[in-house]
Amino acid sequence: MGRTMTAVKPPGLKQLRNEKALKVYAVVLCILIVVVAAARWLRVLCNRRLRSWPTRGGALYRAFLLAFRQLEKRPRWKWLCELPVGLLLLLGVLLVINATLSVTIIAGLRINYFASRFGWLAVANMVLCVLLGLRNTPLSSVALVSHATINTAHRIIGYSAAFLVAIHGILYTVYFVRQGTWERLFEHGNIQGFSAGAGMLVLLFGYMRHQNYELFYASHISGFVVTVFFTGIHRPDWAKKLPIVMVIVACMWAVERFLRAVKMAYHLVGTGLCQEAAVLYPLTDGGTRLLLRSRRAHSVPPGSHCYLWIPCVGLGQSHPFTVVSSGSWGMELVIKAHDGFTRRLSELATEKPGSISWASIDGPYGSLPDLQSHEKLVLIAGGSGAAYTFGLMNHLLASHAKTRPQSVDFVWAVKHSGQLSWFQQHLSQLKRVSEGMSVNATVYITSEEVAQERHVDLVGNLAEPGADELSGLLFGGECQQLAAEQTPGLYSCTYKYGAMSADDVLWDAMQTVASLERSLVVTCGPLTLMRAVRDAVESYREKHRQRIVNFYCEEFS
Numbered sequence: 001m002g003r004t005m006t007a008v009k010p011p012g013l014k015q016l017r018n019e020k021a022l023k024v025y026a027v028v029l030c031i032l033i034v035v036v037a038a039a040r041w042l043r044v045l046c047n048r049r050l051r052s053w054p055t056r057g058g059a060l061y062r063a064f065l066l067a068f069r070q071l072e073k074r075p076r077w078k079w080l081c082e083l084p085v086g087l088l089l090l091l092g093v094l095l096v097i098n099a100t101l102s103v104t105i106i107a108g109l110r111i112n113y114f115a116s117r118f119g120w121l122a123v124a125n126m127v128l129c130v131l132l133g134l135r136n137t138p139l140s141s142v143a144l145v146s147h148a149t150i151n152t153a154h155r156i157i158g159y160s161a162a163f164l165v166a167i168h169g170i171l172y173t174v175y176f177v178r179q180g181t182w183e184r185l186f187e188h189g190n191i192q193g194f195s196a197g198a199g200m201l202v203l204l205f206g207y208m209r210h211q212n213y214e215l216f217y218a219s220h221i222s223g224f225v226v227t228v229f230f231t232g233i234h235r236p237d238w239a240k241k242l243p244i245v246m247v248i249v250a251c252m253w254a255v256e257r258f259l260r261a262v263k264m265a266y267h268l269v270g271t272g273l274c275q276e277a278a279v280l281y282p283l284t285d286g287g288t289r290l291l292l293r294s295r296r297a298h299s300v301p302p303g304s305h306c307y308l309w310i311p312c313v314g315l316g317q318s319h320p321f322t323v324v325s326s327g328s329w330g331m332e333l334v335i336k337a338h339d340g341f342t343r344r345l346s347e348l349a350t351e352k353p354g355s356i357s358w359a360s361i362d363g364p365y366g367s368l369p370d371l372q373s374h375e376k377l378v379l380i381a382g383g384s385g386a387a388y389t390f391g392l393m394n395h396l397l398a399s400h401a402k403t404r405p406q407s408v409d410f411v412w413a414v415k416h417s418g419q420l421s422w423f424q425q426h427l428s429q430l431k432r433v434s435e436g437m438s439v440n441a442t443v444y445i446t447s448e449e450v451a452q453e454r455h456v457d458l459v460g461n462l463a464e465p466g467a468d469e470l471s472g473l474l475f476g477g478e479c480q481q482l483a484a485e486q487t488p489g490l491y492s493c494t495y496k497y498g499a500m501s502a503d504d505v506l507w508d509a510m511q512t513v514a515s516l517e518r519s520l521v522v523t524c525g526p527l528t529l530m531r532a533v534r535d536a537v538e539s540y541r542e543k544h545r546q547r548i549v550n551f552y553c554e555e556f557s
């Protein structure tokens with residue numbers, strides 16, 4: 001019985017108030033998520049219920065859709081980075097909440113109390129940032145938000161967390177200096193705080209991801225690990241809850257990584273393993289076609305994207321690519337060469353066309369736009385962005401949905417006619433459209449003079465290595481059966497030389513749309529093209545305020 005009982009010290013007022021403030025923040029965040037999800041679903045519902053003829057409730061659905069459109073507008077001011085009004089509003093609300101919570105529910109008007117509060121708010125934003133940064137973030141399916149929007153929010157929240165950490169550090173420094181105890185800055189616990197801050201600085205290098213993605217990725221992972229670890233031991237007292245929060249963050253991250261590893265293992269194909277393999281074919285202008293021959297890949301819908309891992313090309317890397325087509329044979333990716341992974345892949349395919357490699361995918365990811373709930377589709381792609389629009393078309397053609405668009409304008413701009421071979425089979429297969437649907441395809445060749453002989457080539461088959469195999473896989477078996485079952489619709493394809501005007505394309509496409517019909521414009525490709533299409537949609541909407549013209553932009557960066 002000689003043991004002495006050590007009493008657990010109850011948390012102080014400062015700690016209690018900080019905890020209360022964070023609970024308020026968590027509740028507000030949950031409400032915001034519910035509001036965003038409800039708004040997104042309401043929008044989908046209104047669009048689905050709207051008909052191209054007057055119905056009961058039709059006016060209400062239309063009014064809702066037109067109101068939602070305001071949230072998509074992008075203010076022209078450069079400093080707002082062309083973010084849509086909806087996202088700006090959301091970020092504005094978060095800013096106001098952060099500002100309010102930094103000065104309210106506080107234990108007293110002392111500088112160290114404010115310093116501590118900024119630290120806690122930084123931690124709360126770190127949690128949100130990690131949640132948004134996960135590939136498998138639940139927020140994307142709950143709120144139907146695109147990969148690009150979530151990634152933008154992830155970055156902005158990350159910058160805010162770093163800003164709050166800086167204020168936290170500055171205020172504590174001022175406090176210690178004023179007290180004449182500046183040496184406390186270097187006592188145990190605070191050194192760990194500085195280390196966490198240094199980790200966060202590394203995370204800020206995210207802006208250089210376009211310069212060197214591999215360096216950015218390695219620095220981001222190490223910065224994250226350092227930040228979480230040192231934040232956890234900055235105030236190691238479990239009663240103060242900081243280690244608990246960091247353990248939760250670390251577990252969230254680790255579990256998600258584990259899930260990704262499981263998916264990778266499931267999709268792994270090897271050289272000859274059960275006759276499954278990744279086969280590489282070179283394409284003109286540095287492209288690569290990859291056929292992942294695996295029965296397990298059939299459930300990956302065209303138009304979604306997955307992360308490709310090929311150990312002999314980049315052991316520690318996986319890159320996102322859009323699924324152009326898939327079936328019981330596997331799936332197809334078309335990849336444009338840049339400077340890193342994609343360049344090495346292209347070199348391998350050129351050196352050994354038809355070479356077989358170990359590979360795997362993690363996916364599918366991304367939510368596809370609701371194609372079926374529109375009478376008119378306008379798909380505009382530039383270069384390799386056509387992987388997305390052909391993916392959507394393949395998805396649409398394979399679907400058995402009762403309602404479908406009646407008319408599709410499919411526009412693809414390439415610099416050189418050689419690039420047509422990248423999707424030639426898919427282009428010619430657009431004629432598989434079923435009865436009641438018409439497809440009007442237009443291909444722009446923007447950097448070549450009109451050449452009659454070339455034109456003959458274009459309409460013929462541009463033979464590339466792997467083209468025969470691809471045609472057999474894609475359009476043999478299942479597709480022939482499907483084609484035999486359905487009565488064909490209308491199809492036309494035109495080749496044009498010279499620059500493409502997004503305005504002209506859109507206005508031409510919309511000429512045949514009746515005033516109550518719903519249209520969806522989808523674009524994917526170079527930034528300049530996507531901006532031009534977005535502006536064209538904006539100006540069309542300005543002139544036809546009552547028309548439902550939805551817009552979806554898939555970014556590859």
Ligand SMILES: Cc1cc2nc3c(=O)[nH]c(=O)nc-3n(C[C@H](O)[C@H](O)[C@H](O)COP(=O)(O)OP(=O)(O)OC[C@H]3O[C@@H](n4cnc5c(N)ncnc54)[C@H](O)[C@@H]3O)c2cc1C
Pocket residue numbers: 147209210211212213214305318319320321322323334335336337338339340341342343384387388555556557
């Ligand atoms: C959702 C999505 C779908 C995509 N689908 C396709 C497709 O079907 N076909 C296609 O050709 N390209 C596609 N891309 C682009 C493709 O992922 C990049 O071109 C590729 O990762 C570049 O690799 P790299 O090492 O050669 O790049 P680098 O030469 O190092 O960099 C070129 C550019 O690619 C970006 N990038 C590099 N690695 C990644 C990565 N892991 N994630 C995101 N961006 C990266 C860099 O920021 C830089 O802007 C898609 C991108 C996204 C985000």
